[in-house]
Amino acid sequence: MEDVLKKFSLAGKSALVTGGTGVLGSRMAEALGLAGARVAVAALDGYEETAAKLAGQGIKALGFRMDAMVRADIEAVRERILKEFGGLDILVNAAGGNIKEATTSPETPFFDLPLGALEKAVGLNLFAGAILPSQVFGRAMAGNTAGGSIINITSMNAFRPLTRIAGYSAAKAAVSNFTQWLAVHLAQEYNKKLRVNAIAPGFFSTKQNKFLLWTEKGELTARGQSIISHTPLGRFGEPSDLDGALLWLASDASAFVTGSIIPVDGGFNAFSGV
Numbered sequence: 001m002e003d004v005l006k007k008f009s010l011a012g013k014s015a016l017v018t019g020g021t022g023v024l025g026s027r028m029a030e031a032l033g034l035a036g037a038r039v040a041v042a043a044l045d046g047y048e049e050t051a052a053k054l055a056g057q058g059i060k061a062l063g064f065r066m067d068a069m070v071r072a073d074i075e076a077v078r079e080r081i082l083k084e085f086g087g088l089d090i091l092v093n094a095a096g097g098n099i100k101e102a103t104t105s106p107e108t109p110f111f112d113l114p115l116g117a118l119e120k121a122v123g124l125n126l127f128a129g130a131i132l133p134s135q136v137f138g139r140a141m142a143g144n145t146a147g148g149s150i151i152n153i154t155s156m157n158a159f160r161p162l163t164r165i166a167g168y169s170a171a172k173a174a175v176s177n178f179t180q181w182l183a184v185h186l187a188q189e190y191n192k193k194l195r196v197n198a199i200a201p202g203f204f205s206t207k208q209n210k211f212l213l214w215t216e217k218g219e220l221t222a223r224g225q226s227i228i229s230h231t232p233l234g235r236f237g238e239p240s241d242l243d244g245a246l247l248w249l250a251s252d253a254s255a256f257v258t259g260s261i262i263p264v265d266g267g268f269n270a271f272s273g274v
Contacts, residue, residue: 007253011036014085018133019095021046027239033059035247042066068095068128074136089148090250091137096129102167121167126174147193149250152179154198159269176261183259195258197249202265203227204237232267
């Protein structure tokens with residue numbers, strides 16, 4: 001049993017979580033650290049506070065300011081991590097989120113969604129949330145003798161598009177497709193031990209989607225009620241619900257897993273509604 005459990009240990013490994021100050025990103029950084037990894041978090045703000053919180057739990061942690069849409073920012077963080085940690089084994093691309101302006105409503109029909117808002121949704125979730133960090137950090141990880149793990153964060157929308165969130169749905173479907181493409185590309189062209197997978201969270205109540213799920217009085221909206229009724233486990237996800245899938249994909253326990261999209265959704269994707 002001891003040998004089996006060792007496969008899940010991240011002792012001696014280094015990890016980076018982009019978007020690592022958000023509700024889900026900060027929890028993922030914490031889980032990686034508690035499993036033994038050295039952890040860096042990168043975001044536009046809150047990175048110092050998040051790193052300090054992790055350090056308070058005995059985790060070796062660093063915080064960096066990084067705009068994931070600016071390649072120079074990403075490259076600067078890469079050089080700092082390589083200097084401080086000596087390498088990078090795990091990349092979690094957790095930057096992303098819904099854009100309210102790219103969401104339909106009675107006041108804003110699909111035909112009037114601004115191009116800028118749609119571009120922002122795709123930029124945040126696909127380019128900043130997956131492609132650009134994978135290019136920059138993946139270049140460093142490709143030379144790892146022991147390989148490594150890149151983990152993207154996609155969505156239920158990648159399986160079945162949901163109503164209203166047109167920009168987010170399109171972007172996350174692209175993230176899932178890119179995850180599979182990159183898994184094949186890196187294995188065939190660079191390093192057969194460098195894996196790429198994605199986690200597809202179900203419905204978690206976060207800052208970005210709160211306006212869709214809850215009223216100002218703190219009651220479920222009709223959309224929130226519909227989600228719960230179509231989730232067999234009968235609740236929204238908690239950030240810690242991602243721990244198991246995250247640590248499995250980050251560790252040697254998933255050494256033969258690449259190009260996979262793992263739902264963590266309380267059964268939502270499996271339920272037909274009947």
